[in-house]
Amino acid sequence: MAKISGNEIRPGTIIEHDGGLWASVKVSHVKPGKGGAFAQVELKNLRDGRKLNERFRSEDKVEEVRLENKDQQFLYETDGRLVFMDAETFEQAEVDAELLGDRRPFLQDGMTATVQYYGDEALSVQIPQKVRCRVVEAEPVMNGQTATKSYKPAVLENGVRVMVPPFIGVDEVIIINTDLMEYSERA
Template sequence: MPKINGNEIRPGNILEHDGGLWVAVKVAHVKPGKGGAFAQVEMKNLRNGSKLNERFRSADKVERVRLEQKDQQFLFENDGMLVFMDSETFEQIELPSDILGERRPFLQDGMTVTVEYYDDEALSMSLPEKVTCTIAETEPAVKGQTAANSFKPAVLDNGVRIMVPPFVGQGEAVIINTETMEYSERA
C-alpha cells in the first residue's frame, strides 16, 4: 500500500485509517496564522457509513488504498440478495440489495455494473451513468405552458418519482442520470 502525506489527500481517495476503510468526502487545506498548515478531511466509512472529521498535517503519513474494480452482470434478486455473475470467470456472487441504497430501482435484468473490491470484500457498486426507463404515469401537457424550466411530476415504470419536461408523455422512454436521479433526455 502506498503511503501519502496528509496534504496530498484529495476527495474520492480511499484511506486506511484507525483500522477502517474511509473515503475522503471533503478536503479543506487550512493555513492558520499561528502554527503549521493542515488538511481538514471529512471522511465516510465504507463499511458502516459513519462519518469522521480528521486533521492531517503534511508530515502525517496515511495509507492510500486502491480498490479492485470488476464488471459484474446482474442476474436476479433472491430474498434481499442480489445475484451477480463475473463477466470473465462466470462465478456467481451474492450481495445485499442495500449496497445500492436509493439507486436500487434502477438496477435492471442483465445490466452490467462495476463492483469495487478490497481483497475479497465487496464495498461499493456503481450503476451505468445513464439508464433507460419508461414513464408509467404523468400529467398531460398544459397548452401554453412553455416556460423555459417548467417541469411536471412523473412516475417511472420502476416506481421512482422524478420531474420531467412538459413535452414528455406517458409511455415514453426517457434516459435517467443515475448519479443525480434526474431526467436527462428522451430515449
C-alpha cells in the same frame, strides 16, 4: 498498500484509519501563523457511512488503499442481496442491496455495473449514469402549457416518481440521469 504522508491526501483518496476504510470527501490545507501546517480532512466510512473530521500533519503517515473495480452483470435479487456475475470468469458474487441506496430501482436485469472490491468485500456498486425507463403514468398535456418551461409528475415502470416536460406521455421511453435522479432526455 502504500504509506503516504498526511499532506498527500486528496479528495477521493481511500485510506485505512482507526481500523476502518475511509474515503476522503473534503480536504483543506491549513497553514496557521504559529505551528506546523496540516491537512483538515473530512472522511466517510465506506462500510457504515459514518463521517469523521481529522487533522493530518505532513509527518503523519497513513495507509492508502487501492480498490479493485470490476465490471459485472446484474442477474437477480434474492433476500435483499444482489447477485452479479463476472463477465470474464463467470463467477457469481452476492452484494448487499443497500450499497445502491436510492438508485436501486434503476438497476435492470442484465445491466453491467461497476463493483468496487477491497479483497473479497464489495464496498460500492455504481450503475450507468444514464438509464432508459418507460413512463407508465403521466398527466395529459394541456394547451398552452408548453409556452413556459414547466414540468409535470410522472411514474416510471420501476415505480419511481420523476418530473418530466409536458410533452412526455404514457408509454414513452425516456433517459434518466441516475446521479441526479431526474429526467435527462427522450430516448
